[in-house]
Amino acid sequence: MIITISGPAPVASQIRDQIHGLISSGALAADERLPSVRQLAKDLGVAPGTVARAYKSLEAEGYLATRTGGGTRVSATAVATPRTVVEAARRFAETSLREGTDLDEAVRLLHAVWPSS
Amino acid sequence: MASVYFTLFGSAVVGCALAVLWWLLSGRKQATPRNGFALSCLVAGALGLLVPVALRFLSSASLLLPQITLPAGFWQWHRDNLYRVPLVLGIIALIVLAYPLRARPARGTADLARRTPLSFGRRWWFVVPPILLAAIAVVTIAAGTASQPDEHGRYRMYTVSLGPETSMGTNIYGWYYSVPSMLLIAVLIATALANLILNARPPLAPDREADLRLRRLRTRHVIAVTSAALLLHLGIVLESLAGTSMMSATVSYGRGEFAHFWTSFAAMEPALRASSFIAAALGYCLWAAVALSAMPARRRIRVTAGS
Numbered sequence: 279m280i281i282t283i284s285g286p287a288p289v290a291s292q293i294r295d296q297i298h299g300l301i302s303s304g305a306l307a308a309d310e311r312l313p314s315v316r317q318l319a320k321d322l323g324v325a326p327g328t329v330a331r332a333y334k335s336l337e338a339e340g341y342l343a344t345r346t347g348g349g350t351r352v353s354a355t356a357v358a359t360p361r362t363v364v365e366a367a368r369r370f371a372e373t374s375l376r377e378g379t380d381l382d383e384a385v386r387l388l389h390a391v392w393p394s395s
Numbered sequence: 396m397a398s399v400y401f402t403l404f405g406s407a408v409v410g411c412a413l414a415v416l417w418w419l420l421s422g423r424k425q426a427t428p429r430n431g432f433a434l435s436c437l438v439a440g441a442l443g444l445l446v447p448v449a450l451r452f453l454s455s456a457s458l459l460l461p462q463i464t465l466p467a468g469f470w471q472w473h474r475d476n477l478y479r480v481p482l483v484l485g486i487i488a489l490i491v492l493a494y495p496l497r498a499r500p501a502r503g504t505a506d507l508a509r510r511t512p513l514s515f516g517r518r519w520w521f522v523v524p525p526i527l528l529a530a531i532a533v534v535t536i537a538a539g540t541a542s543q544p545d546e547h548g549r550y551r552m553y554t555v556s557l558g559p560e561t562s563m564g565t566n567i568y569g570w571y572y573s574v575p576s577m578l579l580i581a582v583l584i585a586t587a588l589a590n591l592i593l594n595a596r597p598p599l600a601p602d603r604e605a606d607l608r609l610r611r612l613r614t615r616h617v618i619a620v621t622s623a624a625l626l627l628h629l630g631i632v633l634e635s636l637a638g639t640s641m642m643s644a645t646v647s648y649g650r651g652e653f654a655h656f657w658t659s660f661a662a663m664e665p666a667l668r669a670s671s672f673i674a675a676a677l678g679y680c681l682w683a684a685v686a687l688s689a690m691p692a693r694r695r696i697r698v699t700a701g702s
Contacts, residue, residue: 279507300507313509321598323501349509375604 279305281322289324293332301341301356307364312342312350403455406630406672407448410679417680418687431495432609433689436616439488440686443623444679446484478572478631481678482579485624488685489586492616499597506599512591515607516614523618524584527625531580534632535573542569553639557646557656565642568635576628587621616685623681630675636660637667 281296283289300306312318315333319326333350336342341356374384454473456463508514513521542550543564553567594613600606641664643657 281505281507283503297507306507311509312507313505317510318505318507320596321501321505322503 283322283324289322290328290331290335293318293322293329294335297332297336298339298341301352304359304364306352307359307361308352308354308356309361310352310364311348312352314349399455403451404448406675407444407451407679409672410676410681411444411683413676413680414683414687417684418690422684422687423690432613435491435494436685437689439491439616439620440682440684440689442491443481443484443488443620443627443682444686447481447627447679450480474566475572478568478576478628478635479579481624481627481631482576482583485583485620486579486586488620488624489583489590489617492613492620493590493593496593499600501598502601504598506603510595512588512595514595515610516618520615520618523622524587524625527622527629528580528584531625531629531632534629534636535568535577538568538632538636539570539573542567542571553642553658555642555644555656555658557644557654561646563642563644563656565639566635567639568632580625580628583621583624587617590617612688616688619681619685623678623685626674626678626681630671630673630678633667633671633674637664637671640664640667 279300281293281300283292285292297306297312306312312333313321315326315329319329322329333342333344337344337350340353342350343353344350370384374380379387450473453465453469456465539550541553543552543554544550545552545564550570551566551572552564552569554562554564556562591614594610594617640658640660643655643661646654646656648654
């Protein structure tokens with residue numbers, strides 16, 4: 279789940295748009311916690327206020343929710359894919375990479391083990 | 396004489412053997428990058444392993460090598476600092492493991508996964524130090540409440556009454572020894588946490604997989620070194636309490652009548668010795684494992700049929 283800042287568009291808009299894209303595609307699960315404003319700002323090399331603006335914008339649109347002491351999370355209503363499924367998929371991907379299994383083989387495996395309805 | 400050597404160094408030998416076994420079975424497969432971090436691991440592990448063994452040898456020099464004469468102040472220093480040495484070594488090793496520190500500038504790219512001090516380790520790793528702390532706390536409080544002041548007012552004596560105005564006494568791991576140890580344990584835990592924070596804070600490197608591997612290795616070593624220091628400290632405390640428990644006396648009342656006196660926890664002596672051995676062996680094992688992780692990894696070469 280990488281976001282990259284490049285080009286002339288305003289940085290806050292780029293951050294907002296990329297996070298929005300990750301949520302919509304299911305890469306970010308419902309209730310998944312995002313990095314803190316400070317961590318993301320430091321990693322991207324931008325001012326914390328820029329990241330805070332992006333988070334506020336997404337919160338106003340209902341994609342993110344902020345709780346005192348609970349950080350910023352993807353809103354429970356923003357994504358259809360449950361967090362447990364996304365986390366299991368990530369673990370499956372990490373294990374496959376570690377054991378040298380490529381994407382095509384991993385998808386074949388999923389097809390094989392998926393219970394038939 | 397063999398039993399003397401086993402008593403003195405048996406836990407170190409067993410611990411190192413366990414570490415070598417682990418390294419042969421599984422440790423070799425995990426690559427430590429051939430950079431400054433491998434050297435940090437070697438230095439940290441060797442420090443924790445060799446210094447306690449050397450001190451143990453020196454403290455038994457009169458038995459093993461009578462021709463060696465140690466400075467008079469050594470015995471007092473050794474008695475007062477015996478319990479603190481593993482903790483101080485742990486703190487130094489954690490500082491060594493923090494190197495090399497590399498500033499990593501922002502690259503306009505970020506991973507949205509949260510990074511916390513606990514992000515790069517398995518959950519059960521982080522359970523071990525609190526369990527050891529709880530064990531140390533129980534032993535410390537029990538020994539501390541049993542301790543009494545000596546002639547200088549230092550709570551390091553354990554006495555058993557032999558009669559109206561007679562008692563026998565010996566050294567115990569009382570508050571005089573345990574309070575400085577508790578302070579050092581607090582510094583050890585703080586240093587470990589600082590190390591984990593320094594490990595988690597920088598942004599991920601361009602080679603994400605290699606960076607994650609290195610961070611997991613660092614986290615594992617921080618937990619290992621912290622646990623090793625606590626285990627060795629616990630082992631020394633339990634060994635000391637086993638020695639205290641052995642205090643006994645036989646008092647004659649005349650007319651062939653005798654009374655035997657011993658400590659209230661004399662029956663625990665075998666259990667104290669065994670648990671001391673196990674704790675120390677596990678501590679040495681972890682120190683040796685950290686040092687061994689600096690050895691080059693066994694490379695996996697994929698061979699396809701017909702090649």
